[in-house]
Amino acid sequence: MANEGGEGAKGAVRTENASGSPMADPAAALRKDISDLGHMLGDTLVEQEGVGLLELEESIRALAKERRKKGRRGPAAARMQALIEGLDTKTAERVARAFTHYFQLVNLSEQHHRTRRRHEHARQGDLQLGSFEREIALVAKSVPRDAFEALLARTSVELVFTAHPSEAQRRTVLDKERHVAHLLVRRDRLDATPAQNEELTLALREEITTLWQTDELRTVRPRVGEEVKNTLFYLEEVLFPLIPKFYAELEHAARKAYGEGVRIPCILHFGSWVGADMDGNPNVTPEVALDTAYAQAARVVGLYLREIDALGAALSQSTRRTTVSEELVQSIAKDAEALPELATELASVAREEPYRKKLRFMKARLEARHEHLVEARRRGGPFLELPSYAYASPGALLADLDVIxxxxxxxxxxxxxxxxxxxxxxxxxxxxxxxxxxxVRVPAAWVREAVVGDLLKPEKGPGIRAMEAVANIQKITAGQGAESFILSMSHGADDMRASLVLARACGLYRPKEGVATVSIVPLFEMLDDLERAAAEVERASQAPEYREYLALRGNLQELMVGYSDSNKDAGILSSSFALYRAQQELVEVAKRNDLKLKIFHGRGGSIGRGGGPSQRAIESLPTGAIDGRFKLTEQGEVLGWKYLLSEIAERNLEVTTSGVLRASSDTGAPDVQREFEAAFVDVAHDSLEAYRTLVHDSNFVRYYEESTPLDEIAMLNIGSRPAHRKDQGQRRLEDLRAIPWVFAWTQSRQLVPGWFGAGRALTRLIAKRGVEFVRSMREKWPFFASTLEAIAVSLAVADMDIAGRYASLVRDRALARRLFTRIALDHGRAVRAIRRIFDQSTLLGHAPTLERSIALRNPYVDPLSFIQIELLRRKRAATSPSPQAETELERAVLLTINGIAAGLRNTG
Known part of the structure; x- marks a missing residue:
């Protein structure tokens, strides 16, 4: 496939890096990778499908480029539409696959380039924005060593993986793409011989050809267990090996900034909703949650067994060559008493190798735990008492490791x-x-129902069973495998206090014994919920029985704020400000009531669901909202992008953690922010008014469903969770789940959740306050700056011409004109306002790399949109198609969904 990626690869332009030293054009290597892979894909298309497919794809791409250049409603657009309308379904599918595969290779190239640039920065001695060394050095300028160590002591960064139905690619495809990325890494070696380069080229061709021959679509909807396995892949294969390096880098940065001896505690933790999120997914039950915990517990012990073997191979010291501590000798003797048979075996095998002998005993104790877990999971019953010599807790394993x-x-x-x-x-x-x-996440209604009647019923309801699952998981994981009990759509204080009743019944809250091992977490999602969140937390904290519970938990209250449903409820500007104000008010409540807050951010991958650069998001939070404690969802659709490659995963961990440390060391917000916040009250109001006028239109849901591929997204076998809360009859706005809601808007290039309402609100702000004041807001207030940057990206990805073509799918033409006109007008107003505030001629003039990436992708995304619109039109017009024709049409539509998601690098 021809592409623009190679246009500048031959003559690399010399530029300068941040330190002023000359370096080659940083994008040249990326363009070469894209060009090479594009040509390999073109060769594959010819080999596998014939030259006709490549020529057809190139004709469509050329027309797409001409359309962008000479007019989106001009002759090129008409010719492209006519050409696509003339394709039969099978040919349309093949063309869509060609564009989709190209995007997959472009995405891999960009990911690989990120790792390449990271290496280049390190080699040049540059400090990347967000690196530990750079950020901790900045912290050290204002925070003395004792205060920094106190900050570390209270820091907890928790990344929680979710499995929402938004990862469009199969695990098989992700594995193959990872192979391609590894080959690109090997290809960068400067000392490779011509023969080795030829072998790498052949290997890349083989992977690309195999990808073409692989089915991109799942034939059946994944079960919860398969989603658990996908999450385990990232935890086991990528993150587990990264942890030692993560802490080594953090220790190095602290040492450079503060000198020797800074103690770095364990500050990074991982969580998961996969297999335990019971809100809206009937396939996740307490039994499934327990089975998930068993699976994870057995897998992590298996990882330790592997590491113990590797450590045994490394620690080959002999007492003939060195000495060991008396403590180690005594420890081995104690092990021999507990495991006499193994001691006899080791008497001759590892006689003069004490470290290996100690590690063999440690391995036996781990194996005993592993076997017990496997057997308990097989039985499906409770976790019975371990053998006396098995490790009962990680602390016991750590104690033995410390002896060594x-x-x-x-x-x-x-x-x-x-x-x-x-x-x-x-x-x-x-x-x-x-x-x-x-x-463990449950609807808060389950808790209310349980307290009213379930505790008295012989057959336990879902609320009490879910709380029991937390207790059972703790038993099989030495108390560490579950803690947070999240109340979705919480009413606040009443639900929090009701949860204590369940916790008592399940033994997780025993005040007379000083035990409180469950964290009760209200989730505030809708606009009204966010506005009363602080008052509800304060009301709960002042209730005597809840205050007693908090005291046993060190006065730490965890709560969750939802970005997805709040956006769907109020639009991006109003919901973003509501989240900001809620956190400000919660900080004040915490101060008044001597509480420590842990705010759990339920962010999605897309801008309409709170997505965006992690460090920028952290910087934009109000002062005091973190204070070392930060918990964040890592949504299913971004796991591959953020954690598929170890170098990128390491960068994400570093940027997030360093951002938390920087934000937690800030002393307070400048006084000028208060003026900006006061000005934004009107912005939020104007945006909310515009947004709700649109979505509360009596026919809005019909417009949305018919102008997007919402129903087709629901047909994708990409998650175990249903796409709708209600599957029968006419759906209401509240019946639409936030993730497919954003996914469908993105596919139709309307992207309403990412920007709508900003046009009217920002235009009025500029008129009322003047553009210089608004520019000052952007310059001095990180919340406003990051919000504008996110909106600018959404506006740039949206395409009102293509969106209008999707709107033409709406059967009621008057409805389509009325609502689409409202959408398009606000898009135009928002574009003009953003350009004026940023004082630039294009939307993304402040982010030229991203601007170029979007511009280069558009000639490949646009044809997929045209193909999808044509296929949707055929599908909806078909009256009585044959089963085969219907299947072919549905499959072709689903492939375009995959392709557009890959091209826009965004789903839900």
Missing amino acids: ARSLDENRGALAGRRRVCGLRRQIETFGFHLAKLD
């Missing part, structure tokens, strides 16, 4: 394995005996 570490320290072993021991220690601290902590 101290012995190495005392016997000149700092460079003879000590670093590897420390690395394993960090992994155990991070993943415990649970791998990822399972958050």
